Amino acid sequence: MDWLNAMNKAVEYVEANITNKIDIEEVAKIALSSTFHFQRMYHMITGITVGEYIRRRRLTLAVQDIISGEKIINISHKYGYETPEAFTKAFRKMYGVSPTAARESGVNLKAYPKLSFHLSIKGDKDMNYRIFDKESFMVVGKQAKISMIDEQNFSQVPKFWRGCMKEGSYQWMSSKAGKLGILGISKDFDKYKDEFNYMMAIEKIQSTIPKGYVSANIPAATWAAFEAVGPVPEVLHDLLRRIYSEWMPSMGYQHDCAPDLEIYPIGDMFSRNYSCEIWIPIKKYK
Structure with a gap:
């Protein structure tokens, strides 16, 4: 392959x-x-x-x-x-x-071996998805710098959300959210520092934006949207890995130059029945 x-x-x-x-x-x-x-x-x-x-x-x-x-x-x-x-x-x-x-003799050391990639698709869970095109659109929200070192992103992103809920940003965005609801946006990856910017955002609105908020453009792209059902963020971690390690290589797609999006409809995000989506910008391997 x-x-x-x-x-x-x-x-x-x-x-x-x-x-x-x-x-x-x-x-x-x-x-x-x-x-x-x-x-x-x-x-x-x-x-x-x-x-x-x-x-x-x-x-x-x-x-x-x-x-x-x-x-x-x-x-x-x-x-x-x-x-x-x-x-x-x-x-x-x-x-x-x-x-x-x-x-010194007898010191315990560990080796990190050279990696090699093999495609292993378990197929034990369905991956419900749809592919569609969408024009560019603007978003506005709060932003934080997130580290990928030692998978800190999986703890830093939920911490950022909790902070936004505590200080009222989440509530303000919920009251202004459009049909997409609230978006989690991973963008601006820094290849030298293993960091990226993460936004909690909504589609840009016409009313005055509070101090401390930022705006960003989501470019036009072809998106693959994957359904995730269950409490956030636990339900997303395994799905993200499966998208990148199973679905993309097996379907012949690669990531296009646009942010990854998490689409959160307004509702109880901690419910076992809560349904959200992950949008990945895609293009076919050349």
Whole structure:
């Protein structure tokens, strides 16, 4: 399958250049993807970002150099750290010991192996979806910076929603929401910091916008909308992974250059019967 071959070629490129400065945009091209789509899919499938994978692989390979007796300062430069102190800090975070201590006999260390991609579709749950085109539209809402490192996004986004509910933004948007309801929008992915902007928003309205709100344009796109039934956010996590790891590669689609949308109709979002949607902008693999 083209998708599998492209993703595995991208990993091979990373491995071949592990001691060099790696351009994520070049890696994405090898994967026949946009930068956003490649990083988003990689994170959804593996649970870590591309940047974190590179860091873990470099530190895994660095152990071999440490045990062989190479100087720490040389190893730190070899794997892209500006100073031995920065390397030592990263090494200790991953292994729990300093590079010098790793040379001692009997120290427990862990390796992070090279990844490879295989398509495995369980098919144990239906994925109800529809595909449609929609013209561009404007939204307005509250925005926060979200980190993807160590899957912090899965805790930071619900925390952001709780904050908006506590200070009244959610209630204001609920009273002004159009037919789409309230939207959760993931956009502006930063390939260098493993971050993206997340908005709680509604379709732009004509009345005065309160202070602290921002607006954004959602471009025209072809969307695949997936139904999710159950309490938010639990029902969304598994569905997102299945969309990226099963549906997109098996159907021959990739992410187009537009934000991901969560569509929340006004209602009890914590009910077992609550129905919402995830919209993914798509295009066929070339």
